[in-house]
Amino acid sequence: xxxxxxxxxxxxxxxxxxxxxxxxxxVALIYGEKSxxxxxxxxxxxxxxxxxxxxxxxxxxxxYAKEGFVSVALGWIMLSFIGALPFxxxxxxxxxxxAMFEIISGFTTTGSSILSDVEALDYCMLFWRSFTHWIGxxxxxxxxxxxxxxxxxESMHIMRAExxxxxxxxxxxxxxxxxxxxxxxxxxxxxxxxxxxxxxxMPLFDALTLTFGSAGTGGFTIKNTNIxxxxxxxxxxxxxxxxxxxxxxxxxxxxxxxxxxxxxKMEEVKWYFIIVVIAIVLISFNTGxxxxxxxxxxxxxxxxxxxxTTTGYATLDFNYWPTFSKTILMLLMFIGACAGSTGGGIxxxxxxxxxxxxxxxxxxxxxxxxxxxxxxxxxxQENETVRSINVFFVTYMIIFGASLLIxxxxxxxFTTTFTAVATTLNNVGPGLEIIGPMGNxxxxxxxxxxxxxxxxxxxxxxxxxxxVLFSPSTWKR
Amino acid sequence: MNIIIVGCGKVGVTLAEQLDQEGHNIIVVDNKSSAIDxxxxxxDVMGIVGxxxxxHVLLEAGIENADLLIAVTGSDELNLLCCLIARKAGSCxxxxxxxxxxxxxxxxxIKEEMGLSMTxxxxxxxxxxxxxxxxxxxxxxxxxxxxxxxxxxxxxxPENSVxxxxxxxxxxxxxxxxxxxxxVEREDQIxxxxxxxxxxxxxxxxxxxxxxxxxxxxxxxGILVNSIKNVMLIGGGTLTVYxxxxxxxxxxxxxxxxxxxERCEELSDLxxxxxxxxANATEKNVLQEEGxxxxxxxxxxxxxDEENILLSLYAKKRSKAKVxxxxxxxxxxxxxxxxxxxxxxxxxxxxxxxxxxHIRAMENSKGxxxxxxxxxxxxxxxxxxxxxxxxxxxxxVPLEKLQIKPDILVSCINRKGRIIIPNGQDHIQVGDTxxxxxxxxxxxxxxxxxxx
Numbered sequence: 001x002x003x004x005x006x007x008x009x010x011x012x013x014x015x016x017x018x019x020x021x022x023x024x025x026x027v028a029l030i031y032g033e034k035s036x037x038x039x040x041x042x043x044x045x046x047x048x049x050x051x052x053x054x055x056x057x058x059x060x061x062x063x064y065a066k067e068g069f070v071s072v073a074l075g076w077i078m079l080s081f082i083g084a085l086p087f088x089x090x091x092x093x094x095x096x097x098x099a100m101f102e103i104i105s106g107f108t109t110t111g112s113s114i115l116s117d118v119e120a121l122d123y124c125m126l127f128w129r130s131f132t133h134w135i136g137x138x139x140x141x142x143x144x145x146x147x148x149x150x151x152x153x154e155s156m157h158i159m160r161a162e163x164x165x166x167x168x169x170x171x172x173x174x175x176x177x178x179x180x181x182x183x184x185x186x187x188x189x190x191x192x193x194x195x196x197x198x199x200x201x202m203p204l205f206d207a208l209t210l211t212f213g214s215a216g217t218g219g220f221t222i223k224n225t226n227i228x229x230x231x232x233x234x235x236x237x238x239x240x241x242x243x244x245x246x247x248x249x250x251x252x253x254x255x256x257x258x259x260x261x262x263x264x265k266m267e268e269v270k271w272y273f274i275i276v277v278i279a280i281v282l283i284s285f286n287t288g289x290x291x292x293x294x295x296x297x298x299x300x301x302x303x304x305x306x307x308x309t310t311t312g313y314a315t316l317d318f319n320y321w322p323t324f325s326k327t328i329l330m331l332l333m334f335i336g337a338c339a340g341s342t343g344g345g346i347x348x349x350x351x352x353x354x355x356x357x358x359x360x361x362x363x364x365x366x367x368x369x370x371x372x373x374x375x376x377x378x379x380x381q382e383n384e385t386v387r388s389i390n391v392f393f394v395t396y397m398i399i400f401g402a403s404l405l406i407x408x409x410x411x412x413x414f415t416t417t418f419t420a421v422a423t424t425l426n427n428v429g430p431g432l433e434i435i436g437p438m439g440n441x442x443x444x445x446x447x448x449x450x451x452x453x454x455x456x457x458x459x460x461x462x463x464x465x466x467x468v469l470f471s472p473s474t475w476k477r
Numbered sequence: 478m479n480i481i482i483v484g485c486g487k488v489g490v491t492l493a494e495q496l497d498q499e500g501h502n503i504i505v506v507d508n509k510s511s512a513i514d515x516x517x518x519x520x521d522v523m524g525i526v527g528x529x530x531x532x533h534v535l536l537e538a539g540i541e542n543a544d545l546l547i548a549v550t551g552s553d554e555l556n557l558l559c560c561l562i563a564r565k566a567g568s569c570x571x572x573x574x575x576x577x578x579x580x581x582x583x584x585x586x587i588k589e590e591m592g593l594s595m596t597x598x599x600x601x602x603x604x605x606x607x608x609x610x611x612x613x614x615x616x617x618x619x620x621x622x623x624x625x626x627x628x629x630x631x632x633x634x635p636e637n638s639v640x641x642x643x644x645x646x647x648x649x650x651x652x653x654x655x656x657x658x659x660x661v662e663r664e665d666q667i668x669x670x671x672x673x674x675x676x677x678x679x680x681x682x683x684x685x686x687x688x689x690x691x692x693x694x695x696x697x698x699g700i701l702v703n704s705i706k707n708v709m710l711i712g713g714g715t716l717t718v719y720x721x722x723x724x725x726x727x728x729x730x731x732x733x734x735x736x737x738x739e740r741c742e743e744l745s746d747l748x749x750x751x752x753x754x755x756a757n758a759t760e761k762n763v764l765q766e767e768g769x770x771x772x773x774x775x776x777x778x779x780x781x782d783e784e785n786i787l788l789s790l791y792a793k794k795r796s797k798a799k800v801x802x803x804x805x806x807x808x809x810x811x812x813x814x815x816x817x818x819x820x821x822x823x824x825x826x827x828x829x830x831x832x833x834x835h836i837r838a839m840e841n842s843k844g845x846x847x848x849x850x851x852x853x854x855x856x857x858x859x860x861x862x863x864x865x866x867x868x869x870x871x872x873x874v875p876l877e878k879l880q881i882k883p884d885i886l887v888s889c890i891n892r893k894g895r896i897i898i899p900n901g902q903d904h905i906q907v908g909d910t911x912x913x914x915x916x917x918x919x920x921x922x923x924x925x926x927x928x929x
Contacts, residue, residue: 172502
């Protein structure tokens with residue numbers, strides 16, 4: 001393995017993280033908060049390690065799939081470790097495991113929190129927490145790729161390891177242009193949401209942090225009451241934007257190219273839309289008897305789009321919903337958003353392919369000689385892709401089971417334990433019962449928190465980059 | 478430029494790699510997803526799986542915004558179809574690889590009718606290259622332009638040569654040789670000679686001439702032309718046929734060793750002047766028996782790289798011949814490079830090179846009336862290709878009567894595929910492509926060469 005180029009990439013990640021931390025410092029200056037010094041110290045540490053690594057020319061520029069996986073996985077772990085330092089140094093989250101949990105939940109756009117009182121945090125800390133959602137949503141390395149020519153032709157390996165979805169495609173031939181386009185769309189939509197929220201008289205700080213949370217499909221809020229206290233207009237804006245950020249970004253690229261017709265033909269987006277509509281209708285009917293029909297649609301739309309995109313905002317405590325509605329929400333957690341969006345979960349395209357595989361198997365059982373090609377977007381899915389989706393699903397289930405077993409040691413009720421794993425592995429945020437939208441993860445043991453941190457990273461990077469890190473053959477010469 | 482490459486074989490990959498490095502946006506199309514995967518994994522290009530001759534696939538590849546489509550699949554027909562569809566779907570330039578000798582005879586017609594910017598025949602191009610190398614003594618450098626059709630021969634004037642102290646316009650009267658002196662390099666100075674310029678010993682001069690005239694000229698000037706009379710070729714493929722034809726035309730004796738009896742008969746039909754031997758060249762005494770020791774040039778051109786390497790090593794040991802070795806797979810080029818194999822021939826690389834040259838010329842001439850632009854002699858001299866339209870002021874007038882600016886030379890006229898190396902009596906017609914050699918920058922139109 002080419003260690004020198006991986007160190008070089010890691011060096012650049014540190015430098016970029018230092019640059020990102022300038023923003024919370026500005027926030028600290030505006031609000032006159034002393035805890036801003038914690039960011040200064042962290043920036044110092046970043047640059048001290050990062051600059052020499054980045055400026056040092058790597059011995060060889062060889063960069064293969066292995067290097068791609070390892071630098072992405074290590075990069076994310078390092079990003080989280082450094083990102084947790086400000087919380088720890090300033091003493092705002094005194095226990096280091098908690099600080100790590102909080103920041104990993106941030107970068108992986110999960111939004112699960114160990115804090116029982118969010119409002120006790122300083123503004124700069126709240127800002128940093130939410131800003132990590134925004135960075136993590138589209139990916140740090142993709143951001144770096146848009147600016148720096150890190151590894152020339154082989155940058156595809158980085159993109160593939162960091163971007164969600166079974167098969168990653170570029171919009172245009174150049175990786176750099178592709179990454180810039182991706183971030184361009186991302187930034188454009190973020191600004192639009194901020195403006196719309198400001199138009200609804202939301203304070204600037206709230207608008208920024210909540211937009212970061214919905215753009216990255218994260219879910220950290222800055223109030224103990226989550227999104228409840230905002231006006232219905234603001235809640236609706238957030239509903240729509242959460243939904244939009246869960247759409248495959250190829251869709252927006254096609255729309256920008258004025259190929260809206262092709263965009264609306266995207267099978268994954270179609271299914272995503274259908275699932276959302278069905279879930280909203282079912283939940284509205286199920287909860288409607290309690291609160292009146294229009295209120296029910298408003299709330300179910302918000303919750304559905306929050307959970308399927310794996311954001312995790314809430315306008316009410318859905319712990320009190322009927323079991324049928326709660327079960328639908330839980331299924332949505334697993335389905336997740338579209339591939340190529342900022343959302344987590346298994347991804348709609350994988351689910352669609354899995355269902356088509358079932359159809360293929362049935363046809364094969366009845367007609368032994370039948371040959372059927374699995375198509376998505378009217379395009380043949382290579383056997384390799386289908387196989388890797390199957391393996392992904394199996395691995396996902398194994399990790400789920402193992403995590404469930406370890407976390408059950410804490411002896412919480414089954415619903416809490418089960419949804420804790422589901423919500424972290426799918427990067428959603430809240431679960432049910434104790435960890436519901438108004439609850440928090442503070443009560444779990446450190447071991448459970450470590451397992452959940454692993455789950456969040458594995459979920460965000462789609463399992464294999466993180467697993468590759470633990471495979472002995474990666475490190476053998 | 479946005480460039481679509483159809484076909485991810487060796488040529489396609491070489492082109493993609495080179496053009497990617499030169500900063501173009503590349504989209505590769507192939508109907509094998511494994512081929513696309515291996516390209517997109519190590520290059521910053523976009524890949525599309527599908528047939529390049531499908532309108533929808535080309536649309537997906539962005540044919541509407543493409544500047545150029547290069548079709549280099551294994552099939553001539555598919556390549557031509559790709560180009561035809563691309564031409565109609567977008568308005569891009571197209572380049573096709575066409576290798577079937579049958580099409581080759583009609584290539585000008587096909588090119589014209591299908592609106593192709595360029596066609597390339599790897600075997601023919603390679604044969605032309607090889608023939609030039611075989612025929613020319615090593616003291617002479619070759620630079621090609623006009624899409625490889627015209628050769629610029631560069632050499633240093635020897636001491637005591639007749640060329641010392643001679644006026645350029647006296648060359649034809651005193652030496653009776655028809656060559657055109659295009660560029661003179663004297664110490665640090667580079668200039669385009671006029672009729673009254675004097676040449677001196679140690680000048681490096683570049684001339685344009687037909688092969689026959691060039692050899693004649695070199696003999697008179699006193700550059701040793703140990704011209705080769707006897708060539709042995711192993712393997713009777715298309716490349717051999719083209720090469721043998723060119724060599725036989727200039728009076729060189731060619732012997733070909735080919736294993737397949739039927740092919741031998743075909744060869745004998747195609748090449749009446751060549752000696753054809755039906756034998757397996759790897760059998761030890763065959764080469765010796767057929768006279769490898771007397772051959773002055775030896776080329777192993779079978780389809781097997783390993784066999785070619787062995788044969789060339791043997792020929793190198795047994796004879797003093799100029800040795801050529803055809804090697805198609807360049808994976809181990811560092812190892813092969815260390816072996817005494819003489820000149821290594823790779824038709825795929827030649828193809829890629831020619832196309833690259835064409836693209837560079839295309840890019841250089843963007844935004845003017847210049848058809849193509851070549852940089853010669855370390856980029857200090859430009860060769861510009863103009864198309865003579867009916868508005869050109871110099872039509873029909875003999876060149877010697879035209880008031881042409883200094884430092885400009887009309888070096889070559891391409892009249893419907895026929896290359897004319899002009900003298901004072903020649904004139905330019907509508908439809909000619911005219912190549913101007915100059916040190917002046919920024920000429921935009923054929924009329925710019927005239928003095929106002």
